[in-house]
Amino acid sequence: MSVLIRNGTVVNADRSFNADIYCEDGRIVAVEPGLAAPLGAEQIDASGCLVMPGGIDPHTHMQLPFMGTVASEDFYSGTAAALAGGTTMIIDFVIPSPGERLLTAYHKWRDWAEKSCADYSFHVAVTWWDDSVYEDMGTLVRDWGVNSFKHFMAYKGAIMADDGVLTQSFPRALELGALPTVHAENGELVDYLQKLLLKKGIVGPEGHPQSRPPKVEGEAAQRVIQIAGILGVPIYLVHNSAIESIDAITEARRRGQRVFGECLAQHLLIDESVYFDKDWGRAAAHVMSPPFRPRAHQEALWEALSGGILQTTATDHCCFCGDQKAMGQDNFARIPNGTAGVEDRMAVLWHHGVNMGRLTANEFVALTSSNAAKIFNIYPRKGVIQVGSDADLVIWDPQLTRVISVENQHQQVDFNVFEGMRVSGGPAYTISRGKVVYAQGTLQAQRGAGEYVFRPAFPAF
Amino acid sequence: MSVLIRNGTVVNADRSFNADIYCEDGRIVAVEPGLAAPLGAEQIDASGCLVMPGGIDPHTHMQLPFMGTVASEDFYSGTAAALAGGTTMIIDFVIPSPGERLLTAYHKWRDWAEKSCADYSFHVAVTWWDDSVYEDMGTLVRDWGVNSFKHFMAYKGAIMADDGVLTQSFPRALELGALPTVHAENGELVDYLQKLLLKKGIVGPEGHPQSRPPKVEGEAAQRVIQIAGILGVPIYLVHNSAIESIDAITEARRRGQRVFGECLAQHLLIDESVYFDKDWGRAAAHVMSPPFRPRAHQEALWEALSGGILQTTATDHCCFCGDQKAMGQDNFARIPNGTAGVEDRMAVLWHHGVNMGRLTANEFVALTSSNAAKIFNIYPRKGVIQVGSDADLVIWDPQLTRVISVENQHQQVDFNVFEGMRVSGGPAYTISRGKVVYAQGTLQAQRGAGEYVFRPAFPAF
Amino acid sequence: MSVLIRNGTVVNADRSFNADIYCEDGRIVAVEPGLAAPLGAEQIDASGCLVMPGGIDPHTHMQLPFMGTVASEDFYSGTAAALAGGTTMIIDFVIPSPGERLLTAYHKWRDWAEKSCADYSFHVAVTWWDDSVYEDMGTLVRDWGVNSFKHFMAYKGAIMADDGVLTQSFPRALELGALPTVHAENGELVDYLQKLLLKKGIVGPEGHPQSRPPKVEGEAAQRVIQIAGILGVPIYLVHNSAIESIDAITEARRRGQRVFGECLAQHLLIDESVYFDKDWGRAAAHVMSPPFRPRAHQEALWEALSGGILQTTATDHCCFCGDQKAMGQDNFARIPNGTAGVEDRMAVLWHHGVNMGRLTANEFVALTSSNAAKIFNIYPRKGVIQVGSDADLVIWDPQLTRVISVENQHQQVDFNVFEGMRVSGGPAYTISRGKVVYAQGTLQAQRGAGEYVFRPAFPAF
């Protein structure tokens, strides 16, 4: 199985140049201008297109059991949708219930993920603490290629990790060369505000953002950064949505701390007004945590991406359909949290980032794949087009136009938060491990073709 | 009983001017140049001196039961020492044990304080929560003139208020028009670090600052400020010692939050090196929380005072003698926390503040009395020299020089953290409620002469 | 001439209390509950009203010769309008032409101001430098009660003071005990951007904000604060309109610098969209410098007022009628800069500040008079209600409602930037130097009744 991509412009995070790319057996074998086509190689003409590393979405939740239901998108459909959008790898989350062995949960998720069409890997959540957690973290790092552990500072009474758990888990990650990642919201305050709002009779989706204001996120970001700083461990904050978090990360970096920050495509483009939609279903469809914010936060997120304060973009892809969202009809706190995006991330970031002059094409690559690959220590296997790297590529046509809609998406969910958005620039072809899996609008993803990516410990930072 | 002070320069927070001051029955009755002496009035010649409002120390702990012992300084000796230093009022703390009714504790402290020579008032600590606490807060505000409630974010397993308690207590204070005050250190991290250090065999006083680094304070300051911001309540942070806290307060004020900050005289002048003293006793004598910091923090504290980021100065006066400190001989975490200062605060602040050009004399007055009076809502009864105010005054001689020492102090403790410091400027006379209680080196304080100061709710901010 | 105000609530910056106020010969003689009316005293019933110090507007330009015309509001009409709005004192600006002796210009303005109905004083601008300027600054401070000097960092080729002038003038002000004040915009950049825009064919009012973006102000604020810091001189920044300036002031205060900041009522309430009005005249009527800003800046200004980062409110009252504005019909850079506001400042600040919960009534007093009085060293003569102070008062009726309009204003200009704004709360009576000059809608201002206020050097900071 071999593919030759001709006449395109290669765009890496560090530079752009004209070259053909030849892939064989899932790897990139040559990157040079004017390559001759070996016998039997499929040829793709990339004239007028950019050839970029396939996207990495470092934050998805396929078929997640959550809030009394299960996310509608499974690993098969979800990775297929990803490929259709130019994303060739996801990092999903293993989330053990409190009391459940980490290894047990890990294997459960590995089973679920076997049907994936694209490469995948797992962060494992630390939702409780005892000696077995300490042990399992070691096993996961050494034997199973897990180099990041997730901590939820919200969801009190469920999967929340309080300061006691954090101070056990972070030093353990440090000695293993693994990276703690964090969902930063003060769960105690969320709980207080939810009860207060419900008591006042505010039960609709508009209660959701009021129960999780920016300061609730900012407080937790500040706290966990300080805790990590005291314990001397690098840290990665997922889905930063607020100026307050950006301030916290900025200040920490100025003080020399290794703090990394992620931003969701949704938070860059959608504002808080969606929760005040008269249509309950539409409002509820936007319920996710952290919630969408007033507009000023969006501009700050874009700025933080350009300025290098935030390094990665993701989606927190977690799909619940209308009937699932309806579980919270009488109480916003029971609406399953989550929105989709894995298919659309690349296109909306290109359109609003590169087309609008906020990002160069190289910065786009850094923010959609290279930086995630570096932080999660799979670079240069992933995240760059060079000889020896995995042949995960997207051939990007800047002229291609799409109106995003639930009607034309591959995602298994009945809503699209970007509904009606016209974007210019999108994948003409997606190549996963050397195979063309998406070609000019036709998805050719293969169930189970995705492989598990072992991520070694002790990255370069 | 009447006193006429002649020929001095009156220094208030807002301006200086030449005037005589006539006091009768504990109040200031006239402030004008060239006053004639009424019959029988004691006359004091204040030529060459500044006449300022007596100091208010808003943070002392007289005869505090703490860490298995009781502070050596009682309300009598402590207020006498205060008067000798030019301070005419203290605000001490009622600290109920977890489970103890606030009112019960309050009356216990009132009894203890009856022997005070100077005026006094009380903050009451919220160290736990149930409905009785809610009720007692109301009673204390309405019937007993308490307008501030203290919360300890440190001292896990003892008096620590976690985020759950804070989110109950702050809204209650808000509705009562009372001010929450906070000791900001992350108790969870202190506990973790203490255990870690002890496990490593670090048991001496040098372990104290290592278990409470600046970030431990900064984290708690950030957190409580955000919590207060979300709940819409003003807040007062006691004994800020670190750049991190100053940053947090600065940022909050920029965002429009009503956040007030206090600074101790000790933190302004003493650095972390004291904990590395070869003499265990000397090192232990400096153990207090927050601990003394690297030098850069001191300069930042002075800057924050000049720039209006911090508004008050205090001492956290809490005395333990050598034999008490010895309780922690084998474990720094058992050394009773506290240092003395109520007698020296005014002089060291004058010398290092005004003499060194960091503060004007007016700013000195603001920082030693007026601002505390305003924040704790007893202005202009206290904190200013004007007709109708309490006759609490200090006649300050800028020429007076003293070498601070345990040998010449009035404080009831066997150590002075400022030992050997030569300061220029000090009280020639102190007048409390219209009586001369300290005159040219002679203390004439009277047991029980101090009165309890009722502080009304709903201040001007 | 005496007045007794009964049954009101006295509101000072530091507290509120119930008291009657008796004024005689222009001064406050008694402030006590239940005062008996002396023979012949005019009595005012202030039931349901607040009695506050009269407003001080520290930034006006009456009858200013500027950009080839003269402001339409003169000292008589302007101070009358001020009184109608509850403002009893203005500080205007003497602006010498480059080369003109400061003293000459000063006396010219003194002459013009003799017809004022309310008290007034002058900042004097330093628009050029030679030895005579050095000399005149001394004379003005010593003999004429000028304690503040203004510097324009914008208006290149006209009155701009470059860094060379600033480094001469600031040390001179420091040795005289006077305060440098600054209009902070980078004049070089404004000039560059104006030319660039005009070259691109952007000649309408929308070019005005584009030629003076927030960074142009922020840069100058940063620069002048650093220059003042290096030279060790306190500084006052007029009309801060941008987040960037607030950041600069905040940071400086954190570092202990004495930096004061002013904010205009207009910038608090009007945003940039006015420059895109289809009606040229309406758009041009809003041209002033700094220009109105995007909304986020307004919220930041309110926050900076609440948090104590900015201390004063003003109007930069400078009136040009439609025919004067028309001078810039073909070139936005020729539209005379200025808007009115001296009559409306108190009401709009009350309505949007106090009624909206952003400010307490005491903070309102601090921001409309007390702080200006302290900074410009005329406190407690002005800015507070206490015995001995000038009898400049406003009796504020929180129930009084007005729809602001050019139709019902006293300002001599054909436009009102607050047109149509309904505000609750306004002056029932204004008292200037002990005389009732505005009573229940009737203005009784007297030409020439205002007195020049001598402001001594060496304030308390």
Added chain:
Amino acid sequence: MSVLIRNGTVVNADRSFNADIYCEDGRIVAVEPGLAAPLGAEQIDASGCLVMPGGIDPHTHMQLPFMGTVASEDFYSGTAAALAGGTTMIIDFVIPSPGERLLTAYHKWRDWAEKSCADYSFHVAVTWWDDSVYEDMGTLVRDWGVNSFKHFMAYKGAIMADDGVLTQSFPRALELGALPTVHAENGELVDYLQKLLLKKGIVGPEGHPQSRPPKVEGEAAQRVIQIAGILGVPIYLVHNSAIESIDAITEARRRGQRVFGECLAQHLLIDESVYFDKDWGRAAAHVMSPPFRPRAHQEALWEALSGGILQTTATDHCCFCGDQKAMGQDNFARIPNGTAGVEDRMAVLWHHGVNMGRLTANEFVALTSSNAAKIFNIYPRKGVIQVGSDADLVIWDPQLTRVISVENQHQQVDFNVFEGMRVSGGPAYTISRGKVVYAQGTLQAQRGAGEYVFRPAFPAF
């Protein structure tokens, strides 16, 4: 000419791995474990060593005519010293006199540099403005591979570019795809302070830091960043030495601006106390601008390097011997500014960075070569070990120890600011364009072997 490096650990900015490296004709031809040695290839055993990209020093001044004399180090000796320290490329500065054509100056410097032993390139300074400068900038970018232009905000009356020049030059650089670089100090203030100090009789080297305090640098950094922001052009600040500059850069990056920052090895390790050396010669030997700073600034610089706020390290290598420094015997302002460092940068940064735990080895590579290569758009030709890159390498022996001294240095100057510093870690071999030029203590540099590096415009940011 070919070289095979065996058994080393390759350290790039993004990761470390074990591989042999084969170089031929000046390029890297293979990077794989277990390479066989081609016939005739020189073999180097790198066991126990790290193989890293050769250092790039982006800021040197060889044989610079400055302040009435000429730097003692020429392009031959300077690049030889660089190679001895592991640095294989320098970027020097063409500095036209005001009025001199840029192209004329450029060719003069090109002539001087022909004798270089290592690769070199040039920033060209814009020290004045007219149409010819505009033209020459274009020619330099298109025909001569110059992609960066330098601006001095200090040195009033000589090479200073005022705001007027900056606003001409920056937009020109932007349209050419070139990067403006800036020496940020407020020249007006330096001039004022120099004259003030000299007037006070302060003529010795201690006057140097007093005339250029941190705020003088911070102000200029703030200003130029705002100017660049308004004009929409990326910017690079050379030799940041102060917390104030770091703050400015941090804030700009948070706002999304492309701002890059450089830091000198000297500023990381030397503090202000050197100017108070009793020995005039020693004190004067340290005179450079910006001057050395109080210690707190050094820690902040290290933190900014770790946190990604500053991206490059350099030396501003500019050598003047004792007799040259003596020109300022009576006036510190006449001491030729400059210190050496090109030979020692790598070693001191390794020792105090990597050995002290502040940096990982990968971060060291980023900070000594990769980031400079990316910013100045010669990556991956320089700054990384990969197939196709220039064979500029350093084989780093972490065990190698050296006591830095003027006695054992190759630099042509009679002083070393790191004199007596013992460092662990240094170059065992240096390879320049595929030739071994330094081997186990023996320098084999060849006059004129260095080549001029053409740097294309329009980098990836």
